[in-house]
Amino acid sequence: MASKENNNVHPEHEHISSYKEHFGTWVGLILLTLMTVFVSAFGADLSTLTVVTALTIATIKALAVALYFMHLKYEPKVYRAWIIVVMALFLFFLTMVILDFTTR
Amino acid sequence: MTVAALSQPNFFQAKKGIASWLFTLDHKRIGLLYLYSIGFFFIVAAGLGVLMRLELLNPGRDLIDAQTYNQVFTLHGVIMIFLFIIPSIPAVFGNFALPLLLGTDDVAFPKLNLISWWLYVIGALFALFTLFYGDGPADTGWTFYAPYSVRTGTNVSMTVMAAFVLGFSSILTGLNFIVTIHRLKTPGMGFNQMPLFAWSLYATAWIQLLATPIIGITLLMIVAERVLGIGLFDPSIGGDPILYQHLFWIYSHPAVYIMALPAMGIVSEVIPTFAQRTIFGYKAIAYSSMAIAFVGYFVWGHHMFTSGMSGPAGFIFSILTFFVAIPTAVKVFNWVATLYKGSISIEVPLLFALAFIFNFSIGGLTGLVLGALATDVHVHDTHFVVAHFHYVMFGGAGFAFFGALHYWFPKIWGKMYNKAMANLAFILLFIGFNLTYFPMLIVGIMGMPRRYYDYLPEFHEMNMLSTFGSWIMITGLIIMIINLVVSKQRGAKVSGNPWNGITLDWQTSSPPPLHNFDKMPVLPEGGPYNYPDAISTHEEKEKKDDE
Numbered sequence: 001m002a003s004k005e006n007n008n009v010h011p012e013h014e015h016i017s018s019y020k021e022h023f024g025t026w027v028g029l030i031l032l033t034l035m036t037v038f039v040s041a042f043g044a045d046l047s048t049l050t051v052v053t054a055l056t057i058a059t060i061k062a063l064a065v066a067l068y069f070m071h072l073k074y075e076p077k078v079y080r081a082w083i084i085v086v087m088a089l090f091l092f093f094l095t096m097v098i099l100d101f102t103t104r
Numbered sequence: 105m106t107v108a109a110l111s112q113p114n115f116f117q118a119k120k121g122i123a124s125w126l127f128t129l130d131h132k133r134i135g136l137l138y139l140y141s142i143g144f145f146f147i148v149a150a151g152l153g154v155l156m157r158l159e160l161l162n163p164g165r166d167l168i169d170a171q172t173y174n175q176v177f178t179l180h181g182v183i184m185i186f187l188f189i190i191p192s193i194p195a196v197f198g199n200f201a202l203p204l205l206l207g208t209d210d211v212a213f214p215k216l217n218l219i220s221w222w223l224y225v226i227g228a229l230f231a232l233f234t235l236f237y238g239d240g241p242a243d244t245g246w247t248f249y250a251p252y253s254v255r256t257g258t259n260v261s262m263t264v265m266a267a268f269v270l271g272f273s274s275i276l277t278g279l280n281f282i283v284t285i286h287r288l289k290t291p292g293m294g295f296n297q298m299p300l301f302a303w304s305l306y307a308t309a310w311i312q313l314l315a316t317p318i319i320g321i322t323l324l325m326i327v328a329e330r331v332l333g334i335g336l337f338d339p340s341i342g343g344d345p346i347l348y349q350h351l352f353w354i355y356s357h358p359a360v361y362i363m364a365l366p367a368m369g370i371v372s373e374v375i376p377t378f379a380q381r382t383i384f385g386y387k388a389i390a391y392s393s394m395a396i397a398f399v400g401y402f403v404w405g406h407h408m409f410t411s412g413m414s415g416p417a418g419f420i421f422s423i424l425t426f427f428v429a430i431p432t433a434v435k436v437f438n439w440v441a442t443l444y445k446g447s448i449s450i451e452v453p454l455l456f457a458l459a460f461i462f463n464f465s466i467g468g469l470t471g472l473v474l475g476a477l478a479t480d481v482h483v484h485d486t487h488f489v490v491a492h493f494h495y496v497m498f499g500g501a502g503f504a505f506f507g508a509l510h511y512w513f514p515k516i517w518g519k520m521y522n523k524a525m526a527n528l529a530f531i532l533l534f535i536g537f538n539l540t541y542f543p544m545l546i547v548g549i550m551g552m553p554r555r556y557y558d559y560l561p562e563f564h565e566m567n568m569l570s571t572f573g574s575w576i577m578i579t580g581l582i583i584m585i586i587n588l589v590v591s592k593q594r595g596a597k598v599s600g601n602p603w604n605g606i607t608l609d610w611q612t613s614s615p616p617p618l619h620n621f622d623k624m625p626v627l628p629e630g631g632p633y634n635y636p637d638a639i640s641t642h643e644e645k646e647k648k649d650d651e
Contacts, residue, residue, distance in 0.1 A: 086314060089314070089401055092401070092402065093350075093354055096350075096405065096417060096420070096421075097347070097350050099414070099416065099417050099420075100346070100350070100405070100413050100414045100417035101344075101347075101414075102414075103414035103415070103416045103417065104412070104413070104414040
């Protein structure tokens with residue numbers, strides 16, 4: 001009953017991404033993957049920064065997927081806010097576990 | 105309040121046959137499917153609890169040996185936590201009452217709702233299956249602590265898979281409620297006009313959605329270690345057992361609020377209805393639910409103070425733990441303030457709500473002893489902890505569940521239970537509960553460890569008291585169940601609104617029709633608890649008394 005008459009249901013304005021945008025994102029992901037392989041397999045000597053580099057590249061790739069392939073860039077701000085909250089929570093979990101491990 | 109005339113058949117009459125129940129998409133029927141299945145498992149687990157108390161009546165072996173005792177307390181914990189308390193109020197009363205409270209005809213995804221129940225049944229069957237093959241049910245405790253859970257020969261993998269499947273049921277229910285609350289509120293109802301039970305379900309749903317996947321992954325890691333020998337938690341193959349405890353409690357502490365928050369929502373519904381006055385501090389109660397859900401994510405480490413976790417981490421977790429007390433206390437003070445100058449009618453649901461406040465306060469205050477680093481060291485893994493969480497879980501969430509059952513019983517079945525019997529059951533439950541668990545606080549302080557089937561002679565008297573209490577409690581439970589089952593068949597018929605409530609669930613007939621409302625429900629002016637005859641000042645009270 002209420003669902004069809006509901007004043008909280010707004011019409012959605014869907015963004016349709018272009019092939020160019022999808023293709024560009026895909027190329028970017030491939031390049032970043034190649035960079036990860038290069039750092040790992042071809043002996044780029046980054047010493048202690050090896051793990052940091054791999055994680056940074058992985059984070060950028062995940063962001064690209066979330067923003068473009070999963071349309072987060074075109075969704076209402078509230079979704080982005082929730083993603084940020086969840087990522088902040090995840091960061092807190094990691095920080096506390098690492099803090100515990102390093103100070104035992 | 106005008107109650108809609110009955111023009112459609114009610115949801116019991118709308119369709120007939122077992123298939124119409126097992127494959128129903130009606131949120132009310134799904135709520136009842138959960139009630140029957142959750143009720144069954146609660147009775148099984150309560151029976152196991154009584155068996156444990158019988159074994160502890162005297163020191164030494166009375167009924168069962170040490171290994172069986174280990175398996176019994178594990179099964180009791182797994183069933184009570186994963187099959188009763190976590191799904192209980194959201195799955196039963198959330199499903200039944202949320203769309204009614206919001207003035208809509210169903211949840212956002214009815215088919216997903218049915219899948220949630222089926223996943224619950226499949227998870228439950230997995231748990232039961234562990235009884236009948238191999239070395240029997242797990243003996244690890246409901247926490248599945250590594251490395252023991254990786255090494256024991258009992259059916260840990262199957263038990264863990266049961267919890268994994270049940271987690272999916274929980275996630276889907278949470279997702280359904282979030283979307284329902286955002287999208288299906290009746291026209292004119294904003295977040296700040298929403299009943300407080302809906303607020304508590306909303307906060308709970310975010311925990312279900314965000315925290316449950318973590319336990320799912322963690323439990324899969326246990327299976328991976330057991331089956332594939334991957335060194336994740338067992339130090340002998342390169343793992344870290346404390347990492348397991350971190351991952352487990354990152355979910356399981358927020359899960360405490362999956363159990364407690366809906367119970368608080370029930371209390372927030374019951375108190376204004378039976379005080380017939382506006383709830384004190386509506387926004388404070390609503391937002392404190394969100395605050396509890398949020399802060400609850402940051403405190404898991406207080407379960408690990410003696411596990412070998414580092415001092416600095418323990419210090420931070422201890423401080424953060426104390427922050428949870430603030431929004432919890434906000435709720436308690438507001439409930440008490442609501443009763444002040446109310447036109448209170450002492451009905452059974454209100455008694456359960458008041459018992460919730462009493463028991464939960466003891467549970468909360470003993471929680472402060474456990475949240476403080478220095479005192480926790482002395483009482484960790486003693487019966488003090490067992491008593492503390494039973495005060496929170498059973499004395500709190502369990503009593504709220506019973507309160508909700510008595511509150512919405514006339515709405516669900518259109519009949520009233522025998523109030524004298526319900527009062528008797530309540531009194532026995534309340535006395536029995538406190539007699540069972542308060543002595544555990546004392547023997548815990550004295551140093552009696554938990555999870556042992558034997559104990560030293562100096563703990564005997566308190567254990568006897570505790571076991572006697574369990575008999576009183578189980579008597580109350582049996583009377584309550586018989587009373588409700590008999591009243592469901594033979595109870596006196598009631599009007600649509602026997603409690604004079606003003607939330608939208610009381611604006612439809614009892615039992616409600618299939619699509620909930622014959623006509624569009626009318627929002628009460630001035631908020632969901634703005635009782636027209638409420639007395640707000642002392643002068644008004646005196647004037648009414650004079651009249």
